[in-house]
Amino acid sequence: MSELVLLQAARLKGRLDAEAAAACAGMDPAAAQAGLDALVDAGDAKAVGGGVRITPQGRERLDALLAEERATVDQPALTGLYEEFDAFNGELKAIVTDWQMVDEQTPNAHTDRAYDQAVISRLADLHGRFAPLMARIAAAAPRLAPYPERFAAAIGKVREGDHAFVARPIADSYHTVWFELHEELIGLLGLSRAAEAAAGRAV
Template identity: 55%
Template sequence: MSSESSESSDLLILLQTAKLKGRPSEADLLAAGGLDAAATVAALVDSGALDRAGSRLKLTPPGRAELDRLLAAERATVDQEALKGVYHEAFDALNTTFKQLVTDWQLIDGTRPNDHSDTAYDAAIVFRLGELHQQLVPLLDRLVGFASRLSGYRERFGAALCKVRAGDHSWLARPMVDSYHTVWFELHEELIGLSGLSRAQEAAAGRAE
């Protein structure tokens, strides 16, 4: 990869991460993007693409316009028929499984809030998460073939799963951190955008979370 294309990829990763996370800290932005590019973040702030809001960063209108341009350029390089086949078949099946897993984590028998006092019940769901992860990993490898910048998702999913297995179950579905659910939601957003679709279209088709 040339230095110019590498720089464009880093910009796309950082701007997209800022969009998906809303108002991340700089550390969270870099960690989620899998980059060590504080200078690039500073350059994006200086250019007006990102704005500092206290300890947080947010995407500005010019930043969003640049992100849209970069995403369109990336989308034009993708075999859309092949991607949508993977997305609508392989990912959709796993997405249905994951949504049920999260529902079961939050509710027992679909009605009673899970207070997590039943350790055997929770352990069974963590085991199911591990089984799901084993199916997800090869799919992630296929998705990286469409957009190499998605490679960071494998590490992010793995890190969340490790924390869950170590006993910190908040990393399964807790919002505002890189929990398994947060990373899943962001990957889903990536696939919707990479396919040239919208969440409204996917909701109408019954595929949105």
């Protein structure tokens, strides 16, 4: 399964280094580096500036592996879990938007500590309510097992005062992990992002 995990991580991250790969795959960095080297040797990824990038051949391989995986997942159960996820999704997006903007016109300059703290409390509250659902999702789709730890790590950083972990892209911020999970659920259910976006769910 590590081949699938690493290929998918390379696809989602664009450019994947061993450290990020280790976090996404829930393995130690040495094992992750070995896995990335294997992908490069097989021609499924190419080395770029300190990491790897998926190749077109790697994408085909990934699609095949994802199709195999999809057949093993209890689709009706996962569909139900996705619906539960969707209820949280709107809330998460509203929280992140409030984090970034104090109103429609005004970006949050992060000078008002009380405002920021209120938003962070909402995020921490959502995390607490979402964690049980995340555990059930990971049980239904075992490859997603590293996600609970990634969410916990992000909210932990935020609580320690590292606010980049609310929504910073590239970094494994809460929003980054959330969005990758969303992408995984769409893929596991054989849905298309464009259709989900048009339905107002995945945008």
